Amino acid sequence: MKDYLLKAVACDEHVRIYICSSTALVEEARTRFDLWPTASAALGRTLTVGSMMGSMLKSEKEQLTIRINGGGPIGTVLVDAYSDGHVRGFVSNPHVHYQYNDTGKLAVGIAVGKEGTLEVIKDMGMKENWSGAVALQSGEIGDDFAYYFTVSEQTPSAVSVGVLVDTDNHILSAGGLIVQMMPDASEEDIACCEAALAKLAPMSTLIKEKDSLEQILQEMFSDVKILSSQEICFKCHCSKATMKRVLTTLSKEERQAMIEEDHGCEITCNFCNERYHFSEEELRELERFITTFQKD
Missing domain, CATH: 3.90.1280.10 (HSP33 redox switch-like)
Incomplete structure (x- = not known):
């Protein structure tokens, strides 16, 4: 699946959805920084969420910066995101690799840590930048962004993000999903979303196995309406x-x-x-x- 992002609505437009495939984007970051698997997952998840948050910006002059530091061995995770779909970012220590003993999954929470904050700084072309910060909940990135949206931006949200790393360290698949409740969402809408999310496979699995993002959304919601599509990529404006x-x-x-x-x-x-x-x-x-x- 190519790298791209969709904006959509569902449940009579009471639910807002952002979904993206970011495999090539994360692979670009991995090769540039020689990221080890857990570092790839941590930075890849943040870049993926960053691309979706960038698409939420209202003008091309705006940009946002995500800074995560949970006191773990990876140090700071820093990502810049822009409205045109490109992101860039790095981690303090790219050579980090941990796995959970019981599941064998990449231990992003251990690498990042949770004794710290997730901060989002938005440059909207005004005299002062807007910023919001929340305490990290798990260091696993997805949970932390769900908490950020709900607490800092007062938008109840579910966030699913995943990066699948092959045995030779290259990125097999990566992608993310943000589901947000609009102010007029009913209890029935919330229940519909909870049911859809409960049976949702990991995003990295869906990106690897499904043909398109449209297919994923159509299988989640019967009345989903695609609003827009845009390409996303890892891109730096240095020269x-x-x-x-x-x-x-x-x-x-x-x-x-x-x-x-x-x-x-x-x-x-x-x-x-x-x-x-x-x-x-x-x-x-x-x-x-x-x-x-x-x-x-």
């Missing part, structure tokens, strides 16, 4: 030009050391692990530009 601007924030002494001692430098983008090399001559040219600009 050599943006990295050159980073160099200008360093002290003159630091830049001179790169020129005279290192004869060049390499800068790595935290969000996508892309590396940018600057030769000694490029650094000297930058220094001449900065000197001229400061004189002017």
Whole structure:
């Protein structure tokens, strides 16, 4: 199944649904950061939810950042999401792998920990960003986002998200589902959703076995109505030009050391692990530009 996202409604439009397939997106993150299986699952789940939350933004100028830190060995999980369907993100420690002894499943909750918070920061082009934070419930990501939506955004929500990792560490399947109750939802609507979710297979299994997201939704709700579809992907907007601007924030002494001692430098983008090399001559040219600009 290709990577894409659907927005839909069901139960006489009293229920709002977001669903996505994110296998290639998560595989892109895995290869960029050399993620071990549990780190792939933790970052992959967050990127997947991020892509759905990005689609909730009202304009292309808006963006949001998700920051999770539960005190576990993976450190911080950080994801940026945008309205056009692209996301980027990283974890502090990509080489984390734990499994639960009883089930053999990836122990995301152990890797992330639950002694901390899930924070969402929304940049909506205003003077100050909006932010909301909740205490982590399990560190398993899905439960934590369901709690976030219900408590911080006052929208009762169910969140299912999964990443299936193969024995050679590549991503077999990944996807997510958010089901939200609208203010006019009735007890009957709630019961309908609970019944649909109770028999729902893990999202990674559904993405692997079903032909399309439309099929998954149609099997969940008899009256589902698809509102829109969009592609999603892992994409970073870094460039050599943006990295050159980073160099200008360093002290003159630091830049001179790169020129005279290192004869060049390499800068790595935290969000996508892309590396940018600057030769000694490029650094000297930058220094001449900065000197001229400061004189002017």
